[in-house]
Amino acid sequence: MNSEELNRRAAELTGRAAEVYSRVHRREETLRAARERAVAATGEASSPDGSVRVTVDAGGMVTALDLAPSALGSDPSRLAALVVRVAQEAAGRARAAVREVYTPLQREGVLRDAPVLLPEPHRGAPPPPRPRPQPRDDDFDRPVLRDEGW
Amino acid sequence: MSGYQEWADNMYGQRDHFLGLAAEYGMGLIGPRIPPLFDAFVCGDPDRVEEMVDHLNAAKYVLNKDLREHLGGAQLDMAGWVGDAAADFLDYLLQLEDAIGLLTECLDALIVILRSHAAVVLAMRQDALNLVDLALQGIEAAGADDWKVALAVVGAVAGVLGTVASLGTATGALVEVVTVMGSAISGSAGVAGAVIDASSELGVLDDMIKAGEGIVAEVREQTSAVDAGLRELARFVSGTKLAEVRPDRPDVITAPSFDPGSFGMTDEAQGRHPRPTDTTDLVPEPKRRPDGPYDRGRGMIDPDRDRYEEQGPA
Numbered sequence: 485m486n487s488e489e490l491n492r493r494a495a496e497l498t499g500r501a502a503e504v505y506s507r508v509h510r511r512e513e514t515l516r517a518a519r520e521r522a523v524a525a526t527g528e529a530s531s532p533d534g535s536v537r538v539t540v541d542a543g544g545m546v547t548a549l550d551l552a553p554s555a556l557g558s559d560p561s562r563l564a565a566l567v568v569r570v571a572q573e574a575a576g577r578a579r580a581a582v583r584e585v586y587t588p589l590q591r592e593g594v595l596r597d598a599p600v601l602l603p604e605p606h607r608g609a610p611p612p613p614r615p616r617p618q619p620r621d622d623d624f625d626r627p628v629l630r631d632e633g634w
Numbered sequence: 635m636s637g638y639q640e641w642a643d644n645m646y647g648q649r650d651h652f653l654g655l656a657a658e659y660g661m662g663l664i665g666p667r668i669p670p671l672f673d674a675f676v677c678g679d680p681d682r683v684e685e686m687v688d689h690l691n692a693a694k695y696v697l698n699k700d701l702r703e704h705l706g707g708a709q710l711d712m713a714g715w716v717g718d719a720a721a722d723f724l725d726y727l728l729q730l731e732d733a734i735g736l737l738t739e740c741l742d743a744l745i746v747i748l749r750s751h752a753a754v755v756l757a758m759r760q761d762a763l764n765l766v767d768l769a770l771q772g773i774e775a776a777g778a779d780d781w782k783v784a785l786a787v788v789g790a791v792a793g794v795l796g797t798v799a800s801l802g803t804a805t806g807a808l809v810e811v812v813t814v815m816g817s818a819i820s821g822s823a824g825v826a827g828a829v830i831d832a833s834s835e836l837g838v839l840d841d842m843i844k845a846g847e848g849i850v851a852e853v854r855e856q857t858s859a860v861d862a863g864l865r866e867l868a869r870f871v872s873g874t875k876l877a878e879v880r881p882d883r884p885d886v887i888t889a890p891s892f893d894p895g896s897f898g899m900t901d902e903a904q905g906r907h908p909r910p911t912d913t914t915d916l917v918p919e920p921k922r923r924p925d926g927p928y929d930r931g932r933g934m935i936d937p938d939r940d941r942y943e944e945q946g947p948a
Contacts, residue, residue, distance in 0.1 A: 494644035
């Protein structure tokens with residue numbers, strides 16, 4: 485191959501290198517923007533009566549918890565279960581928001597693997613409140629400290 | 635735009651695009667190693683070599699023209715001139731003929747050396763382009779699932795001087811030069827084994843740089859063989875061999891018994907013209923040209939050493 489032929493090939497490769505760089509630059513810009521949107525994504529959910537409202541960030545961390553005065557009057561264990569359920573729903577929405585950012589990029593081939601997301605939260609009925617511990621017969625049917633001497 | 639400038643522009647353009655790619659991927663230790671690689675690929679200009687070869691061929695033409703027109707003519711002019719001076723002068727003319735023959739051989743050898751250098755540069759350029767091509771293929775394939783690049787870099791530069799070293803019909807200086815160049819490259823390892831074998835974009839760039847550095851190292855091996863050829867060729871026109879290309883002047887001109895008056899004409903023909911009385915050389919020794927910037931050694935040991943003694947004594 486003489487120097488003229490080499491120069492022709494060099495010019496072709498320079499053009500190709502420019503295209504590859506341009507494509508990679510655009511892809512990386514898109515990914516950077518997607519990452520920023522994903523990091524900024526939040527999820528919010530409320531109980532049906534609006535007494536509990538939870539906000540979580542993209543990582544599922546609770547960032548805000550609003551309890552209405554009416555919620556404070558309810559049974560503590562029921563309130564705790566409600567908060568957990570609402571927080572899970574909020575986390576699911578945050579993950580869905582993150583997924584909405586990355587899924588189109590995966591479909592377009594810009595991204596091979598989306599960031600690993602936590603599994604979807606359980607969306608069934610909330611687990612029943614744990615039963616209160618029942619007193620055992622041998623604890624309460626006789627005087628306390630009956631066997632103990634002074 | 636010259637061919638060299640075109641090549642250099644393309645290399646610098648490719649360098650900038652690869653630097654951009656490295657920056658997109660996080661640069662790391664890769665970035666600073668990219669510019670030296672492409673700077674090395676820019677070196678050498680085969681087109682200039684062809685210009686030099688044209689000049690050398692013109693020099694050969696002039697030498698042979700002198701041989702035919704002047705030296706041959708001088709011998710014809712000597713017809714009828716006999717005696718020691720004539721024999722001495724004829725011997726000088728014959729030595730000049732041999733010198734021209736030797737210089738022509740040296741010019742042929744120099745053309746082979748220059749073309750070898752050009753072949754090394756062209757092979758390096760070919761290897762450089764193949765390397766860039768493969769690296770771009772690797773990066774372009776990065777979108778595929780489970781992609782892994784394994785592309786062999788075939789080093790053209792590794793064997794380029796082998797063809798020069800196998801020239802068999804050469805004679806004289808060229809044989810010596812080619813033999814020396816052949817020995818200088820016999821231990822060369824080559825870069826045929828270099829591969830781009832990576833599973834990430836930065837890995838592709840890293841392998842490209844490693845393979846490129848292998849190509850540059852191979853080019854250094856080949857050019858050192860070319861240098862060895864040049865040094866061997868210089869041996870033919872310097873040192874003890876200098877007299878073969880620059881024969882000593884005939885003794886007749888400066889012999890102690892030389893009588894300038896004997897060069898006068900008969901008394902009748904001489905008339906009132908004065909007879910020659912000057913006892914200095916009839917043909918003065920040519921003055922040496924002043925030394926150029928490269929004529930003196932730069933070493934500490936012998937800074938005044940004349941590096942180009944073929945210019946003759948001061």
